[in-house]
Amino acid sequence: MLSTGKLRPTLGLVRRPWCASAAGIHSSGRRLHNPDEVDLFDFRYTTPFVKNLFVGKFIREQVFPFPRLNQQDYDQLQQMVDPVERFFKDDVDSAQIDTDAKIPAETLQGLKDLGLFGMQVPLEYGGLGLSNTEYARLGEITAIDGAIAVTLAAHQAIGLKGIMIAGNAEQKAKYLPKLATGEHVAAFALTEPSSGSDAASIQTRATLSDSGKHFLLNGGKIWISNGGIADVFTVFAKTEVVDSKSGEVKDKVTAFIVERSFGGITSGKPEDKLGIRGSNTCTVHFEDTPVPIENVLGEVGGGFKVAMNILNGGRFSMGSSGAGIVKKLIEQTAEHATTRTQFDRKLMEFPIIQEKFAEMALRAYAMESMAYLTAGIMDRWPGGSPDCSVEAAMVKVYSSESVWSSVSEALQVLGGLGYMKEYPYERYLRDARILMIFEGTNEILRMYIALVGMKFAGDILKEKLKELKRGNIGVILQTVRQRWGSGFGMGPSHGFVSEDRFIGDGFKAHPSLTAGAKLLEENVNNLGTMTETLLARHGKGIVEEQLVLKRVADITINMYAMTAVVSRASKAVVMGLPNYDHEVLMANTFCQKTYNENMQMFHDLGGENTDAAVQKIGKDILKTGNYIAAHPLDRTHDFDNIDVVPPQR
Amino acid sequence: MWPIFDYGRFVSIISSSDVYGVVWMRSLAQLHKMANLRVLVGVKRVIDYAVKIRVKPDNSGVVTDGVKHSMNPFCEIAMEEAVRLKEKKLAKEIIAVSCGPAQAQETIRTALAMGADRGIHVEVTGKSIDGDNNQTGQMTAALLDWPQATFASEVTKENDHLKVVREIDGGLETVKVTLPAVITADLRLNEPRYATLPNIMKAKKKKIAKHKAADFGVDLTPTLEVVGVEDPPVRQAGQKVESTEELVAKLKDSGVV
Numbered sequence: 001m002l003s004t005g006k007l008r009p010t011l012g013l014v015r016r017p018w019c020a021s022a023a024g025i026h027s028s029g030r031r032l033h034n035p036d037e038v039d040l041f042d043f044r045y046t047t048p049f050v051k052n053l054f055v056g057k058f059i060r061e062q063v064f065p066f067p068r069l070n071q072q073d074y075d076q077l078q079q080m081v082d083p084v085e086r087f088f089k090d091d092v093d094s095a096q097i098d099t100d101a102k103i104p105a106e107t108l109q110g111l112k113d114l115g116l117f118g119m120q121v122p123l124e125y126g127g128l129g130l131s132n133t134e135y136a137r138l139g140e141i142t143a144i145d146g147a148i149a150v151t152l153a154a155h156q157a158i159g160l161k162g163i164m165i166a167g168n169a170e171q172k173a174k175y176l177p178k179l180a181t182g183e184h185v186a187a188f189a190l191t192e193p194s195s196g197s198d199a200a201s202i203q204t205r206a207t208l209s210d211s212g213k214h215f216l217l218n219g220g221k222i223w224i225s226n227g228g229i230a231d232v233f234t235v236f237a238k239t240e241v242v243d244s245k246s247g248e249v250k251d252k253v254t255a256f257i258v259e260r261s262f263g264g265i266t267s268g269k270p271e272d273k274l275g276i277r278g279s280n281t282c283t284v285h286f287e288d289t290p291v292p293i294e295n296v297l298g299e300v301g302g303g304f305k306v307a308m309n310i311l312n313g314g315r316f317s318m319g320s321s322g323a324g325i326v327k328k329l330i331e332q333t334a335e336h337a338t339t340r341t342q343f344d345r346k347l348m349e350f351p352i353i354q355e356k357f358a359e360m361a362l363r364a365y366a367m368e369s370m371a372y373l374t375a376g377i378m379d380r381w382p383g384g385s386p387d388c389s390v391e392a393a394m395v396k397v398y399s400s401e402s403v404w405s406s407v408s409e410a411l412q413v414l415g416g417l418g419y420m421k422e423y424p425y426e427r428y429l430r431d432a433r434i435l436m437i438f439e440g441t442n443e444i445l446r447m448y449i450a451l452v453g454m455k456f457a458g459d460i461l462k463e464k465l466k467e468l469k470r471g472n473i474g475v476i477l478q479t480v481r482q483r484w485g486s487g488f489g490m491g492p493s494h495g496f497v498s499e500d501r502f503i504g505d506g507f508k509a510h511p512s513l514t515a516g517a518k519l520l521e522e523n524v525n526n527l528g529t530m531t532e533t534l535l536a537r538h539g540k541g542i543v544e545e546q547l548v549l550k551r552v553a554d555i556t557i558n559m560y561a562m563t564a565v566v567s568r569a570s571k572a573v574v575m576g577l578p579n580y581d582h583e584v585l586m587a588n589t590f591c592q593k594t595y596n597e598n599m600q601m602f603h604d605l606g607g608e609n610t611d612a613a614v615q616k617i618g619k620d621i622l623k624t625g626n627y628i629a630a631h632p633l634d635r636t637h638d639f640d641n642i643d644v645v646p647p648q649r
Numbered sequence: 650m651w652p653i654f655d656y657g658r659f660v661s662i663i664s665s666s667d668v669y670g671v672v673w674m675r676s677l678a679q680l681h682k683m684a685n686l687r688v689l690v691g692v693k694r695v696i697d698y699a700v701k702i703r704v705k706p707d708n709s710g711v712v713t714d715g716v717k718h719s720m721n722p723f724c725e726i727a728m729e730e731a732v733r734l735k736e737k738k739l740a741k742e743i744i745a746v747s748c749g750p751a752q753a754q755e756t757i758r759t760a761l762a763m764g765a766d767r768g769i770h771v772e773v774t775g776k777s778i779d780g781d782n783n784q785t786g787q788m789t790a791a792l793l794d795w796p797q798a799t800f801a802s803e804v805t806k807e808n809d810h811l812k813v814v815r816e817i818d819g820g821l822e823t824v825k826v827t828l829p830a831v832i833t834a835d836l837r838l839n840e841p842r843y844a845t846l847p848n849i850m851k852a853k854k855k856k857i858a859k860h861k862a863a864d865f866g867v868d869l870t871p872t873l874e875v876v877g878v879e880d881p882p883v884r885q886a887g888q889k890v891e892s893t894e895e896l897v898a899k900l901k902d903s904g905v906v
Contacts, residue, residue, distance in 0.1 A: 076849065079758060082719065083843040115846035128846055576716060 047456070048377055050394065050560055054453040055460050057529015058521070063563050065374020066571035068370075069133060077134050081506030084425025086143045087114060094145045097278035101270065103147060110181070114153060116142065118180025121164065125176035132316070132375035140324030140368075140514060147278025149321060154225035154279070155179075155213075157314035160208065162234040162255055165313070166298035166306045175232060187230035189221040189258075189284055190307055197444045199236075199253075200304055204286065206237040206254060208293075215296075216237070217258065217289040227282040228267040233258045234297065237288070241301035249304045253303035257295040264289035275430030312389035314359045315396040315439055316378075319371025322435070324398035326364040329410040330357060330422075336414055339643045347413070356409045362590050363402035365583075369564035370395045390452050393445040394557045400435035400442060407432045438481050450549035453556060454542060457531045510570040510582045516591030520562045523598050527555060530605055547611045551601045558594045567588050686828065688731040690765065691785065692724040692747050695757040708877045722755045722841075725763070727834040729841040730804060732764035739806050742766050745841040748773045753859060761852035762844035768857035773869065786833035796826040800835040 049062045069077065091110055097103055111117065119135050121127020130138070143149045160179045163171055178184040195202045204219025217237055221227070239254040258265070268283035298306045334357065337347040347353050374391045411418035411425040418425040436442050509517045534552070538545055569587035572580040621628055678822045696702065697717040705712055718859075720728075722777035734740040745760035746769040747753040757768035790797035802821070805812045816835050826832075844852075862869050892898045900906040 075755065075758075076853065079755065079762065079849050080846050081843070082759075083845065083849075087843060110843075113845055114843060119846075128850060589744075 005307060007381075015638040018305055019608050032181045035087065035520065037332060048177065048381070048388050048391060049563075050390045050556065051456040052140040053524060053527055053556060053559055054457040054531050056525055056531075058524045058563075061413060061507045063373060063567050064509065065574070066564075066567040067133065067372060068571065073134070073518055077137055080134075080138065081141065084114060084116070084138060087111075088141055088144050092145050092148065094147075094427065095424065097145065097147050101272070103151060103278045105606075107148075108151075109184075111148065111152070117155060117182030117185075118176075118432060119354075121156070121160070121176050121180040124181055125172060127180040128239070132378045133372060133379050136317045136320035136371050136375045139321040140327075143321035143324040144328060146276045146428075146434075150225055150276045150279040150434075153314065153317075154188060155182075155186045155230075157317070158188035158310050159226065159230065159234060161310045161313060162297050162306055163190075163257060165309055167257070171297070175257060179232060184231040185226055185229050186232045186234070187224050187226040187231045187284075188310070189224050189227070189235040191221060191223050192219070193222055197441055199274070199307060202236060202238060202253065204235070204237040206239045206256065208239075210288070212293070215263045215291045217254065217256065217264070217286040217291055220283060220285045222283045223271065223281055224284050225279055225281055227284045228270055228280045233260070233265075233284070235291075236303050236307055238301055245319065250301075252301035253307070255297035255303040255306040256302050257297055258286075258291055262289050273434075275427070275428075275433055281441060308389075311440060312387075312392055315392035316371050316374040316388070318399045318435065318439070319367045319374070319395040321470065322403040323364045323368035323371070324450075324536065325403060325432070326360055326367070326406045329407065330360050331427075333357075333413050353413060355411055360406045360409060362586055362593070364404055365568075365586050366561040366565050366590060367395070367402055367570040370398060370561055372540050373564040373567060390449055391560065393440065393449050394560045395440045396439060397445050397449070397553070398557050398561060403432045403435055404429075407553070413429050446550050446553035447546065449556060450553040453552070454531065454535065454549075458535055461535060463530060504551070508568050508570075510573045512573055513569055513587055516562065516566050516569075519591045519595040520559065520566060523559050523562070523595060525553070526598075526602050527559065530602060534605065547615070548605065551605050555601050558598050562591045562594050571624050670862040685769065686734070687736060687742045687744065688740045689744050689746060690724070690727050690731050690760065691789075692728065692745050692756050692760045693721045694718050694749055695721045695745065696755045702775045704878055704880050705792070706881060710878050712874065719751070723834050723836070724756075724760075725841040726836070726838050727832075728760050728765065729839045730832075732835060732842070733839065734804075734806075735764065737806075743857050744769060746771070746864075750774060757857050758849075758852055759844055761855045761857075762849040764848070767855055769860065770857050770863060771860045771865075775860055786831050790831040793829075793831070795829055795831050796893075797833075798824050798826045798829040801832050802831055802835050802837045804832060804838070 053061050055160070068074075087110060092107060097107075115128055116138070117131045118125075118127030118131075119138060121129070123129040128181070142152055150632055156179075160176065161177075163175050167175075168395055175184075179186055190202065192202050192204065200615075202219075204214040204217065204221065206217050208215055215287045217235065219237060221235070224230075224233075235256045235258045236253050237256065238251045241252040242248070242252050243250055261263060265289040266285045266287070268285075273279075273281060273406055275417045279548060297303070334348075337353055337357070370391075374395055377391065378388050407425065407428045411429060414423065414425060420426070440448075455469065468554070530552075534542060534548065565587045569576075569580075569583045572583040653827070671683055682687060695718060696711070696713065697719045700717055703712045704710075704735045728743075728745070731743045733738065743765040744759050744767055745765040747757050747760075748771040749756075751772065753772075754768075754770055757765075757770055761768055786799055787797060789795075798814045800815045801813045803814035807825070809832060810825050811832070813824050813826060813832060815824060816837065888899065890899060897906065
C-alpha cells in the first residue's frame with residue numbers, strides 16, 4: 001500500500017536547463033505551441049504533481065492551465081446532464097427511499113435505462129466510455145440521493161472496475177456487456193469482520209481443487225454494498241502461492257470474479273444503517289463456492305495490488321459529488337436566509353450567517369476544483385494511467401470532511417427547522433457521515449498521503465546525498481541556494497505567476513491571483529525544507545510518528561487545494577467566464593485562510609507541540625479503559641484539618 | 650351450422666387465391682403506404698419551463714442571457730409521438746427541424762437522441778421564445794394545403810388515414826385526416842421519454858443539414874414589431890364573504906351589478 005510504482009528520482013540538472021523547459025521548449029528544441037501539447041520524454045512527467053511538492057518542486061505544467069474539455073465533448077456532456085438532472089428531480093423520491101430503506105425497482109430500472117450503470121465501461125462493451133472528467137460531472141447529479149450514488153459507485157467504481165483494469169479480453173467480453181446495461185449488478189467483496197483498514201489480513205480462502213480446474217472459495221465478507229442484489233462479485237481471498245525465488249509457500253491475496261450462480265453464496269439481511277439507508281449493505285458468505293481458474297482477475301497472488309488500484313481509481317469523484325451536494329444545499333439554505341426575519345432583519349444581513357455561506361461556498365469551490373484537476377491530470381496524462389493515488393486520496397479526505405461540516409452548518413442556519421425530519425437536512429447529514437469512513441478511512445488515507453510523499457522525498461534526498469558526497473558542484477550550489485533562500489523567506493522562484501497581463505505560455509496563474517499564488521509558493525518552499533528536517537530528525541522511524549504525519553498530510557492537502565483553486569480561477573479570468581471576479585476573490589481568500597492554517601501546522605512541526613503529552617493522556621486513558629480524572633466534586637477526609645492560609649488582604 | 654373445426658375447408662379458403670388474395674394484397678399496399686410515412690417534427694429552443702421569467706428593465710423583452718434553455722415541452726411530446734409511430738412501424742423516417750440561432754443545434758441533437766433519424770437547421774438570427782401564439786401548425790397546413798388536426802391528445806392510424814382526438818374547450822372532438830397531414834400536439838398526447846445517455850452518444854453520428862433562410866428564397870423582414878413587454882399585473886387578493894347577501898352587496902358596491 002505504501003509503494004507507488006515508478007519512482008525515478010531525477011535532479012533536473014542532468015537534463016537540459018530548467019529555464020528552457022519553463023519556456024515551453026520540447027527536448028528536440030521545438031517550441032511547444034499550446035499548453036495541451038506535452039513532451040512525452042520530459043522528466044517532469046515521470047510522476048504526477050503532488051509527490052513533487054514534498055521536495056519543494058511545483059511542476060506548474062501539470063496543473064496549469066486548468067483542464068478543459070474540447071467544445072464537442074463539452075456540448076455532449078451538457079446534453080447528458082439534462083436528462084439525468086430531470087430524472088433525479090422528477091422520478092427520485094429520496095425521502096421515501098430513506099424511510100423504506102429501499103430503492104424502488106422502477107427507479108433502479110430508470111437509472112439502468114438512462115445508461116448510468118455503465119458510465120465508464122468502454123463503448124465496445126456497451127458502456128458509455130466516459131472519461132474521468134465526464135464521470136465526475138455526472139457524479140455531481142447522482143450525489144443528490146446518497147443511497148443511489150453509493151449503489152451506482154459500488155457497482156461500477158469498484159464492483160466491475162477490477163474487470164475493466166485487470167481483466168483479460170475474455171473476461172471483459174463475458175462480463176462487461178451485461179454489467180454495463182445493469183442487467184447484472186456488481187459488488188466489491190473485500191472487507192471482513194477482522195479486516196477493514198488492514199485489507200492484507202483477510203482470511204477468506206480460495207484453495208485449488210484436485211482437478212486444478214477451479215478454486216473453492218470459503219469465508220465471509222461484511223458490509224458489502226449491493227451484496228444482496230449483485231450477480232457478479234469481485235472477491236478477494238487468500239491463496240497459497242509458491243515463491244518463485246525461495247520456493248517458500250506463502251499466503252497471498254488473489255482477486256476473483258465470482259458469479260452468484262456458481263452456488264454456495266448466501267447474502268445476509270440488509271444492515272440497518274444510520275444513513276444511505278436505501279443502499280443495500282449486507283454480509284456475504286461463501287461455502288465451497290467453485291470458481292473456475294479462468295475467473296482469476298490478474299495474477300494469482302496479485303490481488304492486493306488489484307484492490308488498491310481499484311480503490312485508488314475511484315476516490316477523486318468524491319470531490320465533485322460532494323460539491324454537487326453542497327451547492328444544492330447552498331441554494332436551498334439561501335432561500336431560508338433571505339426570507340427569514342429575526343430582530344427586524346433578514347438572516348442574510350448578519351455577518352455570522354454570511355460567514356457560514358462563504359465557508360460552504362469556499363469548500364465547494366475547493367472540492368470541485370481538486371476533483372476536476374485530478375480527473376484532468378488523469379485524462380490528459382501523455383501515455384495514460386498516471387499514478388494519481390495521492391491526489392485522489394487528498395480529494396477524498398478534504399471532500400468528506402468538508403461535506404460533513406457544510407451540511408452541519410446548513411442545518412444550523414435553519415436552526416430548529418433543520419433538525420426536523422420534515423426537512424431533508426437531517427437526511428443529508430446522516431448520508432454524509434459515511435463519507436469519512438468508507439473508501440479508505442480518512443485516518444488511513446492521511447497516513448498514506450504523508451508516507452508516500454515522504455518516501456518519494458526520501459528517495460530523492462538519498463540520491464542527492466550521494467551526489468553531494470561525490471562532490472557534485474551543481475547539487476551543492478542548488479542545495480545551498482535552496483537552504484539560503486528559504487531561510488530568508490525567498491525560496492527559488494517557481495515563477496508561476498505571469499508577469500504580464502497576457503498569459504505567455506499558459507503554464508502560469510493570471511496576475512489577479514498573485515496574492516494567493518505567492519502564499520502557495522511560500523508554502524511549497526516551507527514544505528520542501530520541512531520534509532528534509534523531518535526525515536533528518538526521525539529517519540525511518542517517521543512511520544510511527546502518526547501525529548507528525550497527520551500534520552504533513554493536512555498541509556499537503558491544503559496545498560493541493562490551493563493549487564486547484566488558483567488554477568481554476570486563472571482559467572475563469574482568462575476565458576472570461578461569467579462572475580470571474582467573484583472566483584478570483586474566492587481563490588485569493590481561500591489561499592489566505594488555508595495559508596494561515598498551514599503556517600500554524602508548520603510551527604507545530606518545527607518546534608514545540610503538545611504531541612507527546614497528548615499521546616500520554618490517550619495511552620493512560622486507554623490502559624485504564626475509562627476517564628481517569630477524579631470527579632469535580634470528589635474530596636478527601638482530612639482536607640478541612642489542613643492549614644490553609646488565606647491570601648493576605 | 651359450421652363445423653367446429655373443419656381443417657379441410659379452412660385450408661382451402663386460405664389457399665384460394667381469388668377473394669382472399671385481392672384483400673391481402675390491398676392490405677399489404679396500405680401497410681406499405683403507411684410504412685413509407687416520413688414525419689417532420691418542428692422543435693424549438695425556448696427558455697426552460699422551470700425558469701422564473703424576468704422582464705428586461707427597458708421592457709423590450711424578457712431576459713434570455715445566461716438563462717437555461719431547453720426544447721419546448723410540447724415539441725418533446727411531438728417528438729415522442731413520432732418515435733412511437735416509428736416503433737409501431739407506421740413511420741419510416743423522422744426528421745427534426747428547427748429554425749433558430751446556432752444554439753438551436755443543441756435542441757436538434759436532443760431530438761436526435763430521442764429517436765429522430767436526421768435533422769435540419771435553418772439558421773435564423775434574432776431572439777425568440779415561446780410566444781404561445783398557436784399559429785405555426787395552422788400556418789404550415791395552409792401553406793402546404795394539407796389537412797390539419799391540432800391540439801391532438803390521441804393519434805391512431807386507421808387504414809390510410811389518421812384518427813385524431815382533439816382537446817377543445819367543449820371537450821373532445823374526433824377527426825379523420827387523410828395523409829399527408831399536419832398534427833400539433835397537446836399536453837396529454839403522451840409522456841415523453843428521457844433521452845438516454847447511450848442514445849445521446851449515438852445521436853452524434855446522425856446528420857444535421859444546415860441551411861439559411863435565403864437558401865429557400867424566404868424574406869425574413871419582420872412584419873411585426875414588439876412594442877413592449879410587461880409583467881402581468883399583480884393579482885389582487887380576493888375577499889371571503891359569509892353569505893349570499895353579503896356577496897350581492899359587495900358586487901353592487903363595486904359597481905359590477
